[in-house]
Amino acid sequence: MGLIEQSMIPLNKAIKAMKLDPGAAAIIAVPEKTTEVHIPVKMDNGKVQVFTGYRCQHSTIMGPAKGGVRYHTAVNMDEVKTLAFWMTCKCAVAGLPYGGGKGGIIVDVTKLSERELEALTRGYIDKIAGVIGEKKDIPAPDMNTNAKIMGWMMDEYSKITGQYEPGFITGKDISVGGSLGRTAATGRGVVTAALEALKVKGMKVKGATAAVQGFGNVGSWTAKLAFDEGMKIVAISDVYGAIANKKGIDPYKLAEYTATSKGHSVVGYPDADPIDKELVLEQKVDVLFPCAMENQITKDNAKKIKATIICEGANGPTTPEADEILDKKGIFVVPDILANGGGVTVSYFEWVQNLYRFFWSEEEVKNRQIDMMVKAFKEVYDLTLEYKVPMRVAAYIAALKRLAVAMKFRGMY
Ligand SMILES: NC(=O)C1=CN([C@@H]2O[C@H](COP(=O)(O)OP(=O)(O)OC[C@H]3O[C@@H](n4cnc5c(N)ncnc54)[C@H](O)[C@@H]3O)[C@@H](O)[C@H]2O)C=CC1
Numbered sequence: 001m002g003l004i005e006q007s008m009i010p011l012n013k014a015i016k017a018m019k020l021d022p023g024a025a026a027i028i029a030v031p032e033k034t035t036e037v038h039i040p041v042k043m044d045n046g047k048v049q050v051f052t053g054y055r056c057q058h059s060t061i062m063g064p065a066k067g068g069v070r071y072h073t074a075v076n077m078d079e080v081k082t083l084a085f086w087m088t089c090k091c092a093v094a095g096l097p098y099g100g101g102k103g104g105i106i107v108d109v110t111k112l113s114e115r116e117l118e119a120l121t122r123g124y125i126d127k128i129a130g131v132i133g134e135k136k137d138i139p140a141p142d143m144n145t146n147a148k149i150m151g152w153m154m155d156e157y158s159k160i161t162g163q164y165e166p167g168f169i170t171g172k173d174i175s176v177g178g179s180l181g182r183t184a185a186t187g188r189g190v191v192t193a194a195l196e197a198l199k200v201k202g203m204k205v206k207g208a209t210a211a212v213q214g215f216g217n218v219g220s221w222t223a224k225l226a227f228d229e230g231m232k233i234v235a236i237s238d239v240y241g242a243i244a245n246k247k248g249i250d251p252y253k254l255a256e257y258t259a260t261s262k263g264h265s266v267v268g269y270p271d272a273d274p275i276d277k278e279l280v281l282e283q284k285v286d287v288l289f290p291c292a293m294e295n296q297i298t299k300d301n302a303k304k305i306k307a308t309i310i311c312e313g314a315n316g317p318t319t320p321e322a323d324e325i326l327d328k329k330g331i332f333v334v335p336d337i338l339a340n341g342g343g344v345t346v347s348y349f350e351w352v353q354n355l356y357r358f359f360w361s362e363e364e365v366k367n368r369q370i371d372m373m374v375k376a377f378k379e380v381y382d383l384t385l386e387y388k389v390p391m392r393v394a395a396y397i398a399a400l401k402r403l404a405v406a407m408k409f410r411g412m413y
């Protein structure tokens with residue numbers, strides 16, 4: 001089954017449970033606009049290489065499209081469309097005045113020099129400039145993109161429009177209009193959601209055990225902030241391998257290690273033992289945080305999962321077949337479109353600050369983010385009780401309720 005079809009399964013369950021109007025359901029099932037571009041880059045060896053990139057605006061029903069840009073070899077149009085659809089639902093669950101968008105380039109960033117990466121980034125913006133903008137579609141970071149790349153994108157777009165354009169992109173460095181708290185925001189939201197889930201399950205936070213898949217932006221900040229709450233991180237993986245320590249891993253020390261390790265990998269960290277990376281998902285822990293990428297928890301490994309709670313930092317880490325298995329096992333799953341909405345929430349704060357040219361303190365950003373996440377969690381949890389559906393379906397119901405009202409008032413159905 002392709003990613004788009006997979007993503008329609010919980011959506012259709014929500015549509016059925018809430019008896020959504022078929023017209024509204026049909027609108028939400030497809031993206032508004034997709035763009036494919038080809039970007040020639042003069043490489044350091046003097047030869048030209050042409051890269052393929054995408055941008056998809058799934059929806060602008062509730063506001064401009066919003067969502068990150070991914071640099072990865074597995075990027076394809078279906079993936080970008082699905083990620084954009086998830087952004088529409090995520091923004092609606094969080095109550096943000098945005099639709100959903102996403103972009104990506106098929107590229108292995110480890111094979112590019114800094115100059116090639118910058119040329120590719122600027123070339124991508126040149127090609128998609130017509131379909132993005134502060135009031136149209138606002139990009140942000142995703143896998144293998146970061147504040148430096150957002151800065152190049154902002155600079156290129158500002159050159160194209162002939163004016164300073166901080167509000168066209170979020171996840172920027174503070175010096176060019178970024179928001180305090182954005183780098184840690186997705187992890188902070190994931191941990192906020194996990195704390196709410198522990199509360200619902202009547203479990204203690206201090207000493208609760210956790211395993212984290214992925215140690216990039218989302219995984220590393222999830223691990224650090226969970227550690228700050230007193231949780232014990234017993235296993236962590238990345239694309240290269242995994243480490244475990246029953247006594248707990250200090251993610252701050254691990255981040256110091258990965259700052260200079262080969263490929264910035266957790267592999268070789270001296271205060272833990274190496275384990276098979278698949279085993280991270282199978283640890284007997286209170287909370288499992290999948291923070292890498294889609295389709296990691298499948299029908300093959302779901303049976304072996306022993307966590308009490310799964311809190312999804314990544315987008316789409318669990319396949320629909322796995323979801324059914326986890327549900328039967330009674331595992332409490334906090335779905336991606338709720339759990340990882342902290343990143344786009346603080347992106348929204350960044351955009352607001354850019355529009356006003358007035359900046360908030362980190363404390364203000366954090367408090368507002370936590371308030372919004374706790375409210376969204378409660379709304380979704382109440383819907384699980386009302387409709388007797390799992391948290392994932394309840395999250396789609398929360399999103400569809402908002403989208404349906406907006407569509408109605410726009411006269412779309
Ligand atoms: N950066 C953000 O603000 C947000 C990101 N997300 C999602 O979170 C996930 C991670 O994104 P980032 O942390 O930004 O990316 P990143 O590129 O900073 O980190 C990705 C991490 O996952 C690891 N990884 C990749 N494949 C793996 C595998 N098969 N097994 C174990 N580890 C693997 C990589 O080694 C790296 O440590 C993605 O699904 C992304 O769409 C969701 C919301 C916001």
Ligand SMILES: O=C(O)CCC(=O)C(=O)O
Pocket residue numbers: 066067068069087090138139140141142170171315340341343344345347
């Ligand atoms: O910060 C944003 O605008 C979007 C982050 C993102 O791409 C995501 O939540 O998947």
